[in-house]
Amino acid sequence: MQIGKVKGSVVATQKDEKLADLKLLVVEVVTHRNEATDRYVVAVDAVDAGPGDVVLFATGSSARQTSLTDNKPCDAVIMAIVDSWDLGGPNVYEKWTDT
Amino acid sequence: MQIGKVKGSVVATQKDEKLADLKLLVVEVVTHRNEATDRYVVAVDAVDAGPGDVVLFATGSSARQTSLTDNKPCDAVIMAIVDSWDLGGPNVYEKWTDT
Amino acid sequence: MQIGKVKGSVVATQKDEKLADLKLLVVEVVTHRNEATDRYVVAVDAVDAGPGDVVLFATGSSARQTSLTDNKPCDAVIMAIVDSWDLGGPNVYEKWTDT
Amino acid sequence: MQIGKVKGSVVATQKDEKLADLKLLVVEVVTHRNEATDRYVVAVDAVDAGPGDVVLFATGSSARQTSLTDNKPCDAVIMAIVDSWDLGGPNVYEKWTDT
Amino acid sequence: MQIGKVKGSVVATQKDEKLADLKLLVVEVVTHRNEATDRYVVAVDAVDAGPGDVVLFATGSSARQTSLTDNKPCDAVIMAIVDSWDLGGPNVYEKWTDT
DSSP, X not given: OEEEEEEEEEEOSEEOGGGTTOOEEEEEEEOTTOOEEEEEEEEEESSOXXXXXXXXXXXXXXXXXXXXXXXXXXXXXXXEEOOEEESSSSEEEXXXXXX | OEEEEEXXXXXXXXXXXXXXXXXXXXXXXXXXXXXXEEEEEEEEESSOOOTTOEEEEEEXXXXXXXXXXXXXXXXXXXXXXXXXXXXXXXXEEEGGGOO | OEEEEEEEEEEOSEEOGGGTTOOEEEEEEEOTTOOEEEEEEEEEESXXXXXXXXXXXXXXXXXXXXXXXXTSSOOEEEEEEOOEEESSSSEEEEGGGOO | OEEEEEEEEEEOSEEOGGGTTOOEEEEEEEOTTOOEEEXXXXXXXXXXXXXXXXXXXXXXXXXXXXXXXXXXXXXXXXXXXXXEEESSSSXXXXXXXXX | OEEEEEEEEXXXXXXXXXXXXXXXXXXXXXXXXXXXXXXXXXXXXXXXXXXXXXXXEEEGGGGGOSXXXXXXXXXXXXXXXXXXXXSSSSEEEEGGGOO
């Protein structure tokens, strides 16, 4: 998994029928030091995430292992909202102090 | 998933029999800020897309989860045509204003 | 899928028994503008390709979806020989004018 | 598989229900010469690893082949703690001399 | 598949039980012109390879398609020892002249 920040959402009305009702979010990947990168992924939201949330996403076939994405043409899923993480010292990120 | 712009199509008559009748499109990957990149993918079209369309594509085993691509040697599929997306402010891309 | 040019072949006599009789080709990846890159893949040939041919290859689990590669430890397969492709204008590549 | 060093852990209370009780560790990828890189992965711990441990991790569908991660939306798993490795000469890394 | 050179091996006693008895080798990836790269992979050996051997390795779910790696948390496998390869001219590599 990688960590990312939800930046916005994608609207698509003409799509494979299996994708009906799935929320598609634009996630900007961050480093483990919580630095922005230029990489992104469009991921299905399985945990009621929204813009500004820092999240974990899984890719590949693992992205189909939620009840929401099972058997669907989806290669990225947000499967957790991050509260905090550390690298052996103080927290690198804390949801409750994120502004 | 990633966002891309359909640029053209690939013609191939000598191919694995499972690929008969599939439309193969050349998709140039764009950033989440809608900037062109040098990366591309050849994807099977599952949503009647065409040149100029901005699309979502899925890769890997997820590309086989449409009725069109099931059990086929296809590792990329266009599964949605994008109407618009945003990064928390005004839309970065809008199909109806795209020229 | 990506587009590549077949450059040569790999000889390997000591190999997993499932790989017996499979032809292994060295494919140099090209850009969608038909420029050479430094990237390559060794792929199983499922379409009777040979040196000089411009081909499509699929990677990952999708590479096992041909009758030739089913259930085999193969992560790349040539599943089409390219006749031509375009990017919205004249053909970028044409097999019949390739020298 | 790649080699990495466990740096810390991720706390996430709002997550897919299949992820309950899984320990999520931040692993910094190292080169085969045991040099730090800027790449990382968040991996499920299947071997009781902790900060400072040098580990092997597997990604993709292979990350779901432990009893802990089976059928879960997890694309990276720590499946071994490294004791040592070499590149044909003296050990590049030894757990018992790592400080 | 990619081509690599076996450089050494990894020792790991604390590991997922499915990995017992598997030999883990450090493989340095080479280009198709047989140039060293900085990339590596730790792969399970399915063909009795050893340091100095030039090998083919498969990654992802395809790495689990040998009898040795079936259903195991392994994302890379050495499935062939390379005798030689060419790029349309003289051999780029020959095992019998490799020193």
